[in-house]
Amino acid sequence: MAQIVKAKKNNKYIDVEKEKEKNEKNSNNNKVKKIENSKKTKPKKEEKNSLWTRFMIFCHGVKSEVSKVRWTNKQDMVKYSVATIVFIIFCSLFFYGIDFIFALIQSLVKGA
Numbered sequence: 001m002a003q004i005v006k007a008k009k010n011n012k013y014i015d016v017e018k019e020k021e022k023n024e025k026n027s028n029n030n031k032v033k034k035i036e037n038s039k040k041t042k043p044k045k046e047e048k049n050s051l052w053t054r055f056m057i058f059c060h061g062v063k064s065e066v067s068k069v070r071w072t073n074k075q076d077m078v079k080y081s082v083a084t085i086v087f088i089i090f091c092s093l094f095f096y097g098i099d100f101i102f103a104l105i106q107s108l109v110k111g112a
Contacts, residue, residue, distance in 0.1 A: 049057070072080070
């Protein structure tokens with residue numbers, strides 16, 4: 001089943017599977033180009049950055065990753081919370097019932 005998503009920027013509908021295929025083809029071409037370019041050039045020495053510079057690079061990476069996260073809205077969060085609470089109550093009652101049945105069997109066996 002094809003998944004269709006509405007793009008945020010230009011309000012066009014995009015077929016996600018087709019976009020993935022295009023991106024895979026482009027990434028494969030880019031990998032080949034990078035390998036060819038890396039063979040031609042000498043490897044660069046790694047620069048030793050200060051602790052502050054590395055920390056700032058880390059913060060920039062965290063900020064860019066957090067911006068990619070799809071946060072749930074309030075309605076979905078309420079649904080998920082209610083489903084979780086109902087599941088916990090169901091499991092609690094189930095295991096209480098199992099425990100009660102085994103305790104009843106145990107008391108019948110000891111009493112006999």
